[in-house]
Amino acid sequence: MEEGKEKNGIERDEIFSKSVRAGKRTYFFDVKNTRQNELYLTITESKKRMNDDGKFIYEKHKLFLYKEDFERFVEGLTETLAHIKTNSPEIEPRQYHERSETPFVDTKQENEIPKTDNSFTDVNFEDLDK
Numbered sequence: 001m002e003e004g005k006e007k008n009g010i011e012r013d014e015i016f017s018k019s020v021r022a023g024k025r026t027y028f029f030d031v032k033n034t035r036q037n038e039l040y041l042t043i044t045e046s047k048k049r050m051n052d053d054g055k056f057i058y059e060k061h062k063l064f065l066y067k068e069d070f071e072r073f074v075e076g077l078t079e080t081l082a083h084i085k086t087n088s089p090e091i092e093p094r095q096y097h098e099r100s101e102t103p104f105v106d107t108k109q110e111n112e113i114p115k116t117d118n119s120f121t122d123v124n125f126e127d128l129d130k
Helices: 067-087 125-129
Strands: 014-022 025-033 039-050 056-066
Touching: 039 067, 056 067
Parallel strands: none
Antiparallel strands: 014 025, 025 039, 039 056
């Protein structure tokens, strides 16, 4: 079935749409109407991939979220994100492509001296010939 069409070929009304680019992925948040004129949300993840024949294709994964599930979904997502933020090691933010809607964030200071590990292993090169 074609996206955005019902079985009888009538176009579904798209009420609202928002896209978010994040690196190699784009997320689409689309609000649509059911046949009973109730609103629901589709979340689509789209990734650009190279096919076996060298042509680019878009791999899509779609999630449908209905009004009666919004509250529990948001609670679960909020709890999960809080767990990740609390338990993740400190890492540098992703560096998105210059055309991305998400701005590049460089957390390094200009005059910052990189941390080095002063430990070393004593290697005897004569042992390598054995």
